[in-house]
Amino acid sequence: MAVLGLVPDPEIPAVSVVDLGIVRGLFTGGDGALKVRLTPTYTGCPATQLIERSVREALDAAGFRDVAIETVLAPAWSTDMISEAGREKLRAYGIAPPPRGAASRSLRGGDAVECPRCGSADTREVSRFGSTPCKALWQCNACHEPFDRFKCH
Amino acid sequence: MNQPADALFQYLLRLGDDSLILGQRLTEWCGHAPTIEVDLSLSNLALDLIGQATLLLDYAGEVEDKGRDADRLAFHRDAEQFTNCLLVEQPNGDFAQTMARQFFFSCYSELMFAELETSADPRLAEIAAKAVKEVRYHADLAADWVIRLGDGTDESRRRMIEGLDWFWRFVDEMFAMDAAENALVQRGVAVDRAAIREAFDQRIAATLAQAGLEVQASGWPLSGGREGRHGEELSRLLAEMQVLPRAHPEAVW
Numbered sequence: 001m002a003v004l005g006l007v008p009d010p011e012i013p014a015v016s017v018v019d020l021g022i023v024r025g026l027f028t029g030g031d032g033a034l035k036v037r038l039t040p041t042y043t044g045c046p047a048t049q050l051i052e053r054s055v056r057e058a059l060d061a062a063g064f065r066d067v068a069i070e071t072v073l074a075p076a077w078s079t080d081m082i083s084e085a086g087r088e089k090l091r092a093y094g095i096a097p098p099p100r101g102a103a104s105r106s107l108r109g110g111d112a113v114e115c116p117r118c119g120s121a122d123t124r125e126v127s128r129f130g131s132t133p134c135k136a137l138w139q140c141n142a143c144h145e146p147f148d149r150f151k152c153h
Numbered sequence: 154m155n156q157p158a159d160a161l162f163q164y165l166l167r168l169g170d171d172s173l174i175l176g177q178r179l180t181e182w183c184g185h186a187p188t189i190e191v192d193l194s195l196s197n198l199a200l201d202l203i204g205q206a207t208l209l210l211d212y213a214g215e216v217e218d219k220g221r222d223a224d225r226l227a228f229h230r231d232a233e234q235f236t237n238c239l240l241v242e243q244p245n246g247d248f249a250q251t252m253a254r255q256f257f258f259s260c261y262s263e264l265m266f267a268e269l270e271t272s273a274d275p276r277l278a279e280i281a282a283k284a285v286k287e288v289r290y291h292a293d294l295a296a297d298w299v300i301r302l303g304d305g306t307d308e309s310r311r312r313m314i315e316g317l318d319w320f321w322r323f324v325d326e327m328f329a330m331d332a333a334e335n336a337l338v339q340r341g342v343a344v345d346r347a348a349i350r351e352a353f354d355q356r357i358a359a360t361l362a363q364a365g366l367e368v369q370a371s372g373w374p375l376s377g378g379r380e381g382r383h384g385e386e387l388s389r390l391l392a393e394m395q396v397l398p399r400a401h402p403e404a405v406w
Contacts, residue, residue, distance in 0.1 A: 043283055044204025073208070073279040076286065127190035128294055129197035137190065151290070 001026055003062040004036075007054050010047045011132045014093035017051055021081025024072055033066040034059065039077045042133040079150055091116045096138065096149040115140035116147055125149075157340070160333045161274070162217045163236065164343055166226070167379060168265075169209030170237035173227055174387070175258060176202030177394050181245055191248075194294060198255070201287040208280045228398035232388045233381040240323035242378070242387040246316065249309065252298040253316030259292035260356050261327045264349040273341035296360045303364030314366060325374035328353070 004026070005018045017023055017038075025037035036055060040048045052069055059067045079098040082090070087097035096116050112121040120142035127137040128151075135148040179199035186192035210223035221229075240258060245251045266288055269281035302313040328346040330338075337343035358368050377383070398404070 040204075040283075042201060042204060042287060043208055043280075044200035044202070046200070073283050076279075076283045078286075127194060128290060128297075129190075129194040131193070133197050133200055137193075 003058050003064075004055060007051075007058045010050045010054065011134075012090070012093065012095065014095075015082075015086045015089045017055065019083050019086030019089060021083065021086070022051065022077060023055075029068070031066075033068050034064050036067065036069045037072050038069060039072050041077050045133050047132075082150070090150065094147055095135065096147060098150045113138060113149055115143060115145065117145045118143040157336075158216055158218075160337055161342065162213050163333060164337055165209050165213035165216060165277070167236045167238075169206045169213055169223075169226070170235050171241050171258075171262070172202040172209065173206035174235070174237040174390065175241035175254075176200075176206060177390055178241065178243075178245060179251075179255075182251065187248060195251075198291050198294070201284075201291065205280070205284045205287070208283070212276055212280065224398070228395045229402075232383050232391055235383065235387065235391070236379050236381060237383075237387075238323065238326045239375055239378040239384065240320060240327060242383060242390060243320070243323065244386050246319070247312055249298075249302050249312035250316035250319060252295055252302065253313065253320045255291065256295035256299050256317075256360070257320055257324055257357070258327075259288055259295050260353055261324075261349075263288045263292045264352055264356075265344055265346075268344040268349060272343070277342065292356075299360055299366075300364040303361070303366045310365075313364070317361075317366065318369070321369050321371050322373055322375050325371045326376040326378060329376060329379070331379070 001018060001023070004023050005016050007017045009015050009017055009020055009022075012020075020041070022039050022041060023036065024039045025035070027035050029035050036059070038048075038052065038055065048071075052071075055069060056067060080100060082097065087100075090097040094116050096113055113123045113125075114121050115123050115138075118140060120140055122141040123138050124141060125136060126139050126146065130137040130148050134151055136151050137146065138149045139146045176199045179195050179202065182195040183192065183199075186195055206227070207223045210226045214221040214223065214226055240254060243254060245254075263285060266281040266285035270278055270285060272278040272281065299313060299317075302309040304310070305313075328350045330346050334343050334346070338345045354368075361368055
């Protein structure tokens with residue numbers, strides 16, 4: 001897990017694949033092979049294949065020779081799977097992380113969105129779809145800085 | 154192939170083809186949308202739909218057990234072997250028409266996948282649980298545009314009405330059942346499409362009321378897509394989508 005904690009997400013290199021919660025399990029099978037379970041954030045996320053390759057390369061470099069990677073869909077990934085450390089890293093990187101538990105609330109829920117630059121809650125949605133499938137485009141009314149926000153899902 | 158497996162294969166093909174064809178249609182907007190934000194939105198929708206199609210068609214291929222995967226099913230079938238509904242293959246038209254099509258399809262699809270989350274087929278339930286979260290965003294986006302255009306200028310309103318006018322005729326087909334699907338419903342695998350129609354009608358009516366637009370009767374409903382009877386526009390779409398893998402069948406990235 002420590003090795004995977006250093007594998008960056010290809011679209012958001014500030015966080016690791018472990019921080020994002022897409023590593024769903026890591027265990028050694030009876031035959032001594034290392035099994036890694038990954039889950040996609042979005043079904044069409046183009047980074048999925050690259051993530052698989054990065055994970056394989058990192059484990060290979062760390063001396064794990066026999067690695068099996070499995071993709072699982074259930075439980076479906078949600079923003080609640082992003083770790084606390086991951087949320088902080090996202091904020092520092094300029095992406096507003098979703099509040100915990102937001103995934104179970106309504107999409108149009110009145111959660112205040114804080115600008116990751118100046119911290120103001122006076123913000124507005126510019127576009128529901130942003131630069132990657134998992135993010136929406138927002139803008140801060142206080143400092144006028146545009147920023148990405150993780151879609152609550 | 155035994156009968157239940159064939160019915161499940163056909164069902165997965167219908168669901169997968171709907172997502173695939175609409176996803177491919179939406180990619181035509183890439184680089185042509187009115188603003189960069191809309192361009193990104195439509196590309197994101199296309200990406201989600203093609204992702205869903207990959208999961209559904211890969212599973213269909215496994216059920217069929219003839220060695221076909223999602224790529225094989227997507228690129229090496231002809232128009233009459235596609236079982237998507239007619240709505241999704243319709244040309245994009247203008248932006249309002251594209252949004253009318255998306256509005257009808259996403260509202261239907263959200264209800265379908267929400268029901269399929271509890272399907273007796275665990276793999277299908279898993280795919281549905283993933284897809285419903287994505288489709289909910291699509292339905293919201295499309296509904297927002299129906300309201301914005303319908304309640305906008307005279308011109309945007311006229312175009313939105315024309316877009317909806319064109320697509321009403323394709324709505325009934327999305328809810329049509331046949332014997333094979335009824336058998337799957339009995340086994341708890343498929344959704345009874347007729348049973349989600351009321352919720353669909355309510356959602357459509359609520360959004361149109363907000364947009365200041367009127368609900369129409371389907372008029373002269375068209376169908377045939379599920380049996381492989383399509384309009385000529387599907388062939389053109391497939392020609393573009395399939396040309397590369399057909400010309401170079403063994404090519405890999």
